Amino acid sequence: MAKLTVQNLKNLAGKKVLMRVDFNVPIKDGVIGNDNRIVAALPTIKHVLKENGRAVLFSHLGRIKKEEDKKELSLAPVAKRLGELLGQEVIFVPETRGAKLEAAINDLQDGQVLMVENTRFEDVKNGEVVKLESGNDPELGKYWASLGDDLFINDAFGTAHRSHASNVGIASNVDQAAAGYLMEKEIKFLGDAVDTPKRPFVAIIGGAKVSDKIEVVQSLLKKADKVIVGGGMAYTFDAAKGNKIGNSLFEEDKVQTAKDLMAEAGDKLVLPVDSVAADAFSNDAKTEVVDAEAGIPDGYMGLDIGPKSVKLFQDVLNDAKTVVWNGPMGVFEMENFAKGTLAIGEELVKVTEKGGTTIVGGGDSTAAVQALGVADKLSHISTGGGASLEYLEGKELPGIASLTNK
Ligand SMILES: Nc1ncnc2c1ncn2[C@@H]1O[C@H](COP(=O)(O)OP(=O)(O)OP(=O)(O)O)[C@@H](O)[C@H]1O
Ligand SMILES: O=C(O)[C@H](O)COP(=O)(O)O
Numbered sequence: 001m002a003k004l005t006v007q008n009l010k011n012l013a014g015k016k017v018l019m020r021v022d023f024n025v026p027i028k029d030g031v032i033g034n035d036n037r038i039v040a041a042l043p044t045i046k047h048v049l050k051e052n053g054r055a056v057l058f059s060h061l062g063r064i065k066k067e068e069d070k071k072e073l074s075l076a077p078v079a080k081r082l083g084e085l086l087g088q089e090v091i092f093v094p095e096t097r098g099a100k101l102e103a104a105i106n107d108l109q110d111g112q113v114l115m116v117e118n119t120r121f122e123d124v125k126n127g128e129v130v131k132l133e134s135g136n137d138p139e140l141g142k143y144w145a146s147l148g149d150d151l152f153i154n155d156a157f158g159t160a161h162r163s164h165a166s167n168v169g170i171a172s173n174v175d176q177a178a179a180g181y182l183m184e185k186e187i188k189f190l191g192d193a194v195d196t197p198k199r200p201f202v203a204i205i206g207g208a209k210v211s212d213k214i215e216v217v218q219s220l221l222k223k224a225d226k227v228i229v230g231g232g233m234a235y236t237f238d239a240a241k242g243n244k245i246g247n248s249l250f251e252e253d254k255v256q257t258a259k260d261l262m263a264e265a266g267d268k269l270v271l272p273v274d275s276v277a278a279d280a281f282s283n284d285a286k287t288e289v290v291d292a293e294a295g296i297p298d299g300y301m302g303l304d305i306g307p308k309s310v311k312l313f314q315d316v317l318n319d320a321k322t323v324v325w326n327g328p329m330g331v332f333e334m335e336n337f338a339k340g341t342l343a344i345g346e347e348l349v350k351v352t353e354k355g356g357t358t359i360v361g362g363g364d365s366t367a368a369v370q371a372l373g374v375a376d377k378l379s380h381i382s383t384g385g386g387a388s389l390e391y392l393e394g395k396e397l398p399g400i401a402s403l404t405n406k
Contacts, residue, residue: 012053141169155180206231207327244295304330
């Protein structure tokens, strides 16, 4: 990577090292649903502590749109969890600026960790939406940068597609802005996959959001040998073919794009040939397996790929050497519609066992491979949802671009 990295930062005694992490974890009533993103940042934090630095951590949590959101979205439980994982105290300061925060940072000793309150608290002031953090307010970035000793480490790959004061803003106001280990690892896996993949390279795009992902399909068609589209995404393509899709997920304004893509891609684009259709969005619904060409009956919706599609996709994946996967093949949260996603997950395990590289990105896709017990048998589980998609699209991510060139 042509950017400064954390390996370049040694002997940090006496230095206040500002760090951006992505601790935007699922949280409800103060209970963390999944701490993957905290665990993933540990190597970089430990590096700073081992080099005797004083770590000052910044992260956002959720989206703050009104004053009351702040009650639910304090980083206090996250700081506590980080302390447990590190096996040492994490000093939590429930402020994003001011004398109390400054004093706590100045009192830090070598090898200590401090966590600042949710950076997006700066998005709402006295009930007014001001977006100082998520709008990358220049004064805020400068202020946060002034709290450290001109050293910044950005390990928040999941936030790299956002231009915030706490990533781009701080980076632009310090001498040295380096990528952390997680950032480096994510860029290595995703970058190698799209830029120098071992072939055949197969991309799988599923999930629910056609409008978010159709450009990713478009861009991957230029790079991959095959692009499989499954999940709720597929029905807009089916509709574009003129197949009946019943009440399945559908984005009418993307039909023309889907038509154009199919015409351009030919057999590079692989679509499901059958579905498990249900008469309600429920695990107890009445189900039927129907061929795509026969169409989904009125009153039914496609909630999983069918057995013929599973076989078709397995054949495509059989000799793959690189696979990138974003978005489940069906409503995997309901047991009766999880089979397609599980079958693809198991196929990816085989690809990995044969020496191939398999990468999964996206919040729900990650949850799916974890729930199905295959996550640790794949090459890389990305901590980025939107960030990994934008990376695959070939977009420049501001969080990465703002780091210091080597
Ligand atoms: N056929 C379908 N009909 C309705 N919903 C579906 C269907 N197939 C999958 N889904 C739903 O799609 C959701 C996941 O889609 P999504 O596009 O958000 O993927 P993701 O992995 O979270 O990616 P990202 O984090 O990038 O948004 C799941 O909740 C799943 O139930
Ligand atoms: O979870 C994510 O994708 C990142 O933390 C970014 O969060 P955001 O979509 O709220 O900007």
